[in-house]
Amino acid sequence: MDEPLLSLRGLTKAYPGVVANSDVSFDIGQGEIHALLGENGAGKSTLVKMIYGLVRPDAGTMSLNGGAFAPGEPSEARRAGVAMVFQHFSLFDALSVAENVALGMETPPKSRELAQRIRDVSEEYGLPLDPFRTVGTLSAGERQRVEIVRCLLQEPRLLIMDEPTSVLTPQEVEILFSTLRQLKAEGRSILYISHKLGEIRSLCDTATILRRGEVVATCTPSETSSRELAEMMVGASFAAPEARAHAPGEMALEVTGLSLPAPGAFGTPLREVSFELRRGEVLGIGGVAGNGQDELLAALSGERLSPRGTVALKGADVSRDGPIARREGGLLSAPEERLGHAAAPNMSLVENGVLTASRREGLVSNGFLDWSRARDFAGRVIERFDVRTPGSHVPARALSGGNLQKFVIGREILQRPEVLVVNQPTWGVDAAAAAAIRQALLDLAADGAAILVISQDLDELMEISDRFAALNEGRLSPARPVAELSLEKIGLMMGGAHDMEVAHVHG
Ligand SMILES: Nc1ncnc2c1ncn2[C@@H]1O[C@H](COP(=O)(O)OP(=O)(O)OP(=O)(O)O)[C@@H](O)[C@H]1O
Secondary structure, three states: OOOOOEEEEEEEEEEOOEEEEEEEEEEEOOOOEEEEEEOOOOOHHHHHHHHOOOOOOOEEEEEEOOEEOOOOOHHHHHHOOEEEEOOOOOOOOOOEHHHHHHHOOOOOOOHHHHHHHHHHHHHHOOOOOOOOOEHHHOOHHHHHHHHHHHHHOOOOOEEEEEOHHHHOOHHHHHHHHHHHHHHHHOOOEEEEEOOOHHHHHHHOOEEEEEEOOEEEEEEOHHHOOHHHHHHHHHOOOOOOOOOOOOOOOOEEEEEEEEEEOOOOOOOOOEEEEEEEEEOOOEEEEEOOOOOOHHHHHHHHHOOOOOOOOOEEEOOEEOOOOOHHHHHHOOEEEEOOOOEOOOEOOOOEHHHHHHHHHOOOOOOEEOOEEOHHHHHHHHHHHHHHOOOOOOOOOOEHHHOOHHHHHHHHHHHHHOOOOOEEEEEOOOOOOOHHHHHHHHHHHHHHHHOOOEEEEEOOOHHHHHHHOOEEEEEEOOEEOOOEEHHHOOHHHHHHHOOHHHHOOOOOOOO
C-alpha cells in the first residue's frame, strides 16, 4: 500500500470533566474518502480541529506525507495542504462571493483575476457559482459552494468536511458527491464527518468509528449495513421510531393568508401562507434552507407579529401576541440556530432551561428564581434526552453540537406543549439520538399535541409526518398526506431544482 497521506498516532485531548479524544490512531490514504463516525460528543470535531490547527493535542503525533505535522494555527495547516469546510459557514452576507473568498486568502490576487479563478474552479468541479453575487442572496447550498471553492483554490491534499449535507437538497447532495469523487480521482483525500449513514455507505472508502473519544472500529462502509454502523457507534442496538395510531383531533393552529415582509435585506418574505394543524397531527414542512423557514417559525412563535386574523391558536387570534403570551397559551417552539438563538452560549444549561421554561415549569416564584427547581428541570432534560455533559452547570457552548440540540428540543418537549413548532429538530444529532427525538415527537402527537416540524431532512419528514407541505420562496404548497407522496414528488414540491442552474451571468 502507498504511504498514507495523514497518520494520526495516539492523539489525546482532554477538557474539564471529559476526555474528548483518547489515544486516537488511524491513517488516511492518498485519494481516499475517509468517514469519521460517532455519536454526538464522541470527539469528531475535536479530532478534526487538531488536524486543522485549531486545537493542540495534549499528547500524540501526526505526520503528513511522511513528515512531522503539528499545525499551531489553521494558516499553518492550510499551507501544508489541509483545508476545511465547516458546518457553520463563516461568510459575510453583504460582500460578494469573490470578496468573501479574497478575505480568506493571505495574498489575494486582483479582483478580476480572482473572479476568473473562481469561475474556472467552479466550472472544473461542477459547482456553479457567480463570483459577483452578494452572499446574502445565496441559498445554503450555494454558500457551501463558496466555502468549497475557497478551499479548492488552495489546491488542498486533504479536504475536511463537517456534516456537509445537512443543509442540502437531494439534488445538491448529488452535485456535491460528484465533486468529491472527482477530487478523489485526482488523488486528493477527504475526511468526511456525517451522521447520515446511507451517504457514508455510498460515498466513503473507509470509516473510523469513535465512541466516547476512542477509536472502536474501522470498516468498509459499503460492506457494512447502516444498522451495523449505528450499533458500532452506540455500542448497543437501537429501535427505529414507531408511530402510534391516532385520529386527528380539534383544530390547534390555523394560519390564514399570512404575509410578512422580509425581516432584513437577506430574509425571505412570507407570501399568503395558509395551513391547518390539528391535535394529534404531525405536519412536516420541507424546503431548501432560506425559503422562509426561519421567518415562518418567527411568525408562529410570536417573535414577529403578523396582521390580525392570520394566526389562530385553539380558535383564538394570537397574531398580535408576543412569545410569552403564546407560550402561556400552549404554543412552544425551538428555532434552528442552537447557539445564540435557541441557547445563550455563555449561560449554563440550568439558566438556558429557565430561558424558555420559567413560567410553564413554575421556576420563578414571587419574582425570584427557584434554583433547585431550575436545576431539577435541566437535570430531567439531560437525563430524558441523554445529553452528554459533565453536568447542568456547564455553559451551553461547551456541549458538542448534537448534545446541545438534544437539550434545546428536550427542553420544549418536557414542557408538554399543546402546539410545538420545531425547525431542524435533529440537525447534527446522531442516528440513535435522532431516533429518540423523533419518537418523543410522535409520542407527544399521540398524546394529543399538534406538531409542526420544519426540516430539510426529507427522510425524517417522511418518517414522522402525517401530512407534508413545501416552502418555496416564502410560499407554502398545499399540505398532502405523506402516504400519497414519493420522495421524488416531494423533491419537486420543494422546487429543489431552482438553484441548480449554472449562474454564469457575468461570464
Ligand atoms: N471547548 C470545549 N470545552 C469543554 N468541553 C468541550 C469543548 N469542546 C468539546 N468539548 C467536549 O468534548 C467532547 C467531544 O466533543 P466534540 O465536539 O468533539 O464531539 P462530536 O463528536 O463532534 O459531537 P457532535 O456530533 O455532537 O458534533 C464533548 O463531551 C464536548 O462536550
